[in-house]
Amino acid sequence: xxxxxxxxxxxxSLRQIIQSALSERLQSINAGIKKTQERLQAFETKYQLxxxxxxxxSNNDELAHSFDFDEWIGESRMLTxxxxxxxxxx
Numbered sequence: 001x002x003x004x005x006x007x008x009x010x011x012x013s014l015r016q017i018i019q020s021a022l023s024e025r026l027q028s029i030n031a032g033i034k035k036t037q038e039r040l041q042a043f044e045t046k047y048q049l050x051x052x053x054x055x056x057x058s059n060n061d062e063l064a065h066s067f068d069f070d071e072w073i074g075e076s077r078m079l080t081x082x083x084x085x086x087x088x089x090x
């Protein structure tokens with residue numbers, strides 16, 4: 001694991017800056033997760049399939065190609081990425 005050492009004449013101020021930056025990052029990730037979940041819900045409603053069912057059918061070549069489906073796959077991957085980012089940066 002990498003180690004970073006910071007020195008400051010005002011450690012409390014430095015701590016607040018770092019905490020603020022981490023908090024903003026977490027808020028950004030949470031906002032991205034919410035927006036992505038909303039997009040996935042719209043696809044699920046439109047096509048009456050859960051994302052899990054859609055991905056399984058897509059992986060089995062059971063669905064005809066469409067740009068909506070490309071976007072749906074992208075949103076699903078984005079959600080996974082955002083959730084992993086959130087888990088690795090608590």
